[in-house]
């Protein structure tokens with residue numbers, strides 16, 4: 310192959326005269342350490358020496374290691390010097406292996422099963438001319454297929470015929486449905502890329518086909534004949550016809566050398582009710598069999614005339630393929646992958662780095678005289694191992710959206726069920742507002758009882774875990790001292806009301822002035838309390854240093870209110886004299902929760918001192934929240950358990 314740019318020493322593990330010269334690529338692109346299931350799978354197939362090669366006294370230079378995953382290539386140097394290079398792959402097929410073993414080793418059936426599920430899969434044979442690509446894909450008797458099933462499969466049948474047989478058997482096994490509908494349809498197409506021109510191998514009289522681009526399908530061949538294949542025989546007819554029509558030539562290295570890249574595609578459309586709601590969707594599976602033309606060195610093949618032109622075109626397109634593989638395997642962000650530089654790479658875009666599953670079979674000759682080409686192919690293949698595809702099921706965009714939504718609905722249903730179970734509600738029916746009111750926590754009920762002079766308490770947000778999140782959030786805003794404060798008591802009552810009004814307003818906070826530490830407020834920290842317009846602050850309690858709650862009078866609560874504009878007033882805090890919270894403003898500004906620190910002192914209150922909180926004695930402040938930021942925070946915390954809670 311035309312990949313001389315790959316340096317042999319870069320990727321292979323190298324030994325000389327039996328000694329390890331140095332592991333030159335412990336973390337090379339092909340290193341298995343970094344491979345995932347979506348990487349292209351790469352196998353090697355070694356062709357046995359031909360009669361002619363035996364006659365010339367050729368020896369074999371490619372050997373499979375015992376683990377059957379690595380091959381060793383022995384390169385003869387000057388004198389008795391030999392260099393052994395080792396390459397790791399997903400599997401290796403030796404010269405003695407039969408066609409059915411190839412099918413097994415490369416796990417072709419897995420790929421075909423995926424096609425039946427709606428994926429695109431590609432199997433691609435590459436390697437130098439005469440290395441056995443066509444033999445691997447089509448078998449020896451190309452154009453002579455006439456089988457009924459596996460039992461009828463000839464020993465030399467290649468992957469295409471065996472795959473077609475498997476597909477028909479799998480379709481038959483899966484088509485047992487009650488309503489007698491035909492869940493699978495199979496169509497086939499076959500084309501070649503000859504000198505950068507696409508020819509439909511099933512319509513030889515037709516002009517070369519155009520390659521077009523669409524955002525949905527990527528590059529595709531326009532007006533390609535798609536033959537409906539109801540039976541296996543139909544597929545074989547396509548195979549025979551295509552095999553007959555592909556361009557073949559004869560040169561020193563192969564008397565039946567393919568002069569074009571051939572792509573045979575089996576299109577498997579399947580009708581499937583994935584979601585089980587009686588609306589079947591169509592999935593478009595595709596199986597691509599790519600038989601590349603082989604790279605050749607003119608010195609060896611001795612091609613001339615028209616074939617010389619063909620060889621140039623083949624080598625150029627393979628060189629571009631090498632560039633694409635190299636760019637993809639290096640995976641550098643921002644690098645342009647040169648797909649558009651040749652017809653071949655355009656049409657393999659989906660298979661190389663696209664949404665197809667892919668398998669590459671690197672065919673090599675075992676002959677020592679072909680060692681350079683063999684090394685080149687193996688380096689090529691080593692790079693390809695590193696390409697990661699993103700396989701996905703092919704279906705119509707509308708079906709895709711529908712499936713996504715259905716998945717989401719199922720997920721939400723599950724979540725709803727779980728929440729209902731947590732709240733002790735029945736599992737069917739909608740969650741209603743009254744239900745939400747009923748299920749207030751005992752703590753909140755107690756708190757409400759302790760609340761005096763209050764307008765009716767508002768609704769509560771039901772999900773305690775979500776509230777915890779909110780508490781955490783505001784706890785963080787105010788430092789450790791604020792954790793576990795009654796903040797949430799306020800929020801619980803406030804939120805549904807304000808949401809019903811569609812905004813956070815001053816009135817929305819008309820609820821629950823907290824009574825001292827009745828809602829678990831810390832003796833030490835500042836208490837975040839709701840503010841009620843009707844409720845005189847003077848009736849409230851304030852903590853003192855000794856921890857007792859004594860009624861106290863706050864001066865000028867309205868100045869606090871005034872300070873809330875233009876943002877929304879959320880609550881008020883007060884602190885006892887010896888716990889002046891530090892850095893409140895600093896914390897709050899960052900997240901657009903503002904706290905007006907009105908005063909504070911470390912002066913100790915003596916017992917019996919009139920409990921009037923003044924500037925010297927305590928601090929107090931209001932908390933105002935930027936409405937948009939606050940609602941966003943709630944949504945971030947997922948606090949919207951009741952429909953319509955937050956209106957925009």
Ligand SMILES: Nc1ncnc2c1ncn2[C@@H]1O[C@H](COP(=O)(O)OP(=O)(O)OP(=O)(O)O)[C@@H](O)[C@H]1O
Nearest residue numbers: 356437438439440441442443444563566567602603
């Ligand atoms: N594994 C194998 N066992 C026996 N014969 C093989 C094997 N592989 C290839 N051959 C024989 O080697 C010859 C060349 O093989 P083939 O035509 O498949 O090579 P190719 O890689 O497709 O070459 P080109 O690129 O020139 O088309 C054929 O006669 C084929 O039957």
